[in-house]
Amino acid sequence: MDLYGYFRSSASYRVRIGLNLKGLSYDYHPVNLLKGDQHGEHYRKLNPHGLLPTLNDGDTSLTQSLAILEWLDETHPEPALLPKGAEARAYIRALAQSIASDIQPLQNLRVLKYLVSEFKITEEQKILWIQQWIHIGFAALEKQLKPTPFAAGDTPGLFECCLLPQVYNAERFGVDMNQYPKIQTMAATCNELSAFIEAHPQSQPDSTV
Amino acid sequence: MDLYGYFRSSASYRVRIGLNLKGLSYDYHPVNLLKGDQHGEHYRKLNPHGLLPTLNDGDTSLTQSLAILEWLDETHPEPALLPKGAEARAYIRALAQSIASDIQPLQNLRVLKYLVSEFKITEEQKILWIQQWIHIGFAALEKQLKPTPFAAGDTPGLFECCLLPQVYNAERFGVDMNQYPKIQTMAATCNELSAFIEAHPQSQPDSTV
Incomplete structure (x- = not known):
């Protein structure tokens, strides 16, 4: 592939x-x-x-x-990336889509570029904009997550594929993750697994950081 | 339900x-x-x-x-809302997500409210912002769509569930749909079907238009 x-x-x-x-x-x-x-x-x-x-x-x-x-x-x-059972699958897909449709699109590079070039926002306004949508989304996700190691139970899957990149961005843009202990713990657990370590931006050949 | x-x-x-x-x-x-x-x-x-x-x-x-x-x-x-076969399903899901993740989130009510209250954009800037993301997304979708009545073939499904609300918004915000003949034809075909007619915003009990 x-x-x-x-x-x-x-x-x-x-x-x-x-x-x-x-x-x-x-x-x-x-x-x-x-x-x-x-x-x-x-x-x-x-x-x-x-x-x-x-x-x-x-x-x-x-x-x-x-x-x-x-x-x-x-x-x-x-x-499997998705659990068995229609209700469990819908729960995981909804969590994933909260990130993919409600949080991440607002910090997409082309969107941020438009805000700067057309609306002349400052760097500080840009950071607040990014933080705002992450805070709103993470606060709700924190309520929805169950106290299991991963969202679907014992193994990471579709939701964690979406969560870790969003947590990476949150940290990059200065979001205080201590407000979201369930998300923070889940992300830390993932970041000890080789699948996540090897997928991390800093592990890629085109990384500039 | x-x-x-x-x-x-x-x-x-x-x-x-x-x-x-x-x-x-x-x-x-x-x-x-x-x-x-x-x-x-x-x-x-x-x-x-x-x-x-x-x-x-x-x-x-x-x-x-x-x-x-x-x-x-x-x-x-x-x-079925999704066709059979993993590749066909991935194609339909990708089309749907182009709307759900790349176009619609940028015209969400809370996002528009933030742009007005925090960045003090004008009504004209707001309309141009909405149109911009619809144009970019629709131009690419127009290239991806095959010349069948519906995206997956003979019956409407997941993609058309997403497309029609987006076309409704495009028309509401003055996007010239003549640039997107495949989308325009597909939407017109859907709007003759009772499933779409009955789901239309104007058919809802809370409609104010």
């Missing part, structure tokens, strides 16, 4: 975790978001949205991190 | 379409977003995020529109 991603892209990080949890190897192709590689003709042919990641498996080309993770779970069922 | 929604909420509209496509009846409970009902103690107990919709089925309480639609497809398989 070939994964087109960027070390700091949340959605790329989610898919790296998923591939690692499944024990699947892949070739990593960095697409430098800051240099605009995502708008280049080569990448746009793969993904007309110019967004990361894209996962290619032979002739199959997949986009959108959650769609890719669901595909991984359907094509490589073990270990 | 009990659906807590708001006539104009995109995510509520998506679930109404899904329930109608499945032929499932439900009691509709309006939550007035403009009056702040979503922040009330009663609703927050159902959904700590204070977002719409919530679907209750007996003791099962579900949030996040895409998680609810996947749950509907798992618990009431026919007619």
Whole structure:
């Protein structure tokens, strides 16, 4: 498989975790978001949205991190990213989508660029904007999470694929994570596992930090 | 089943379409977003995020529109909202998530309110912001869609549940849809079907238009 991603892209990080949890190897192709590689003709042919990641498996080309993770779970069922039972699956998908639809989109690079260029917001306003949506989302997630090591029980899966990149961003933008002890503990537990360590932005060949 | 929604909420509209496509009846409970009902103690107990919709089925309480639609497809398989085959499913989920994660979150009511109150943007800037993200997303979707009546073939499903609310918003905010003939045709075809007509914001008891 070939994964087109960027070390700091949340959605790329989610898919790296998923591939690692499944024990699947892949070739990593960095697409430098800051240099605009995502708008280049080569990448746009793969993904007309110019967004990361894209996962290619032979002739199959997949986009959108959650769609890719669901595909991984359907094509490589073990270990499962989603629990058994429709209600348990809906709970995990809802938690994941709270991050993927309500928190992360508001700190997407192109969105932040627009706020700065069109609305002339300051660096401080930008940080407050990012923190605001993380706080609102994490406060609600903290209420929804059950006191198990992982959201679905004993093993990490779809939700943790989304959570860790969001916690990484939260820390990067100065969010006080002590307000969210369940999230903090879950993230720390994940960060001791090789699937998460190897997917971390700092472990990627295109990392600049 | 009990659906807590708001006539104009995109995510509520998506679930109404899904329930109608499945032929499932439900009691509709309006939550007035403009009056702040979503922040009330009663609703927050159902959904700590204070977002719409919530679907209750007996003791099962579900949030996040895409998680609810996947749950509907798992618990009431026919007619299917997702096609058969992992690759086809990934394609439909990716299209749906392009709307749910890349377009819609940026025009969420609480986001627009923040832009106005904190960044003091004008009404014109607000409209341009909304149009910008719809144009970027629709231009890419237009390239990805195949020339079939619906995205997955002969029947509407998960993608159309997301598309129609987004087209409704696009028209509401003055986006010229003639630039997107495939989307426009697909939406017009859907809007002739009772599942979509009955789910339309204007058909809801809480509609103010």
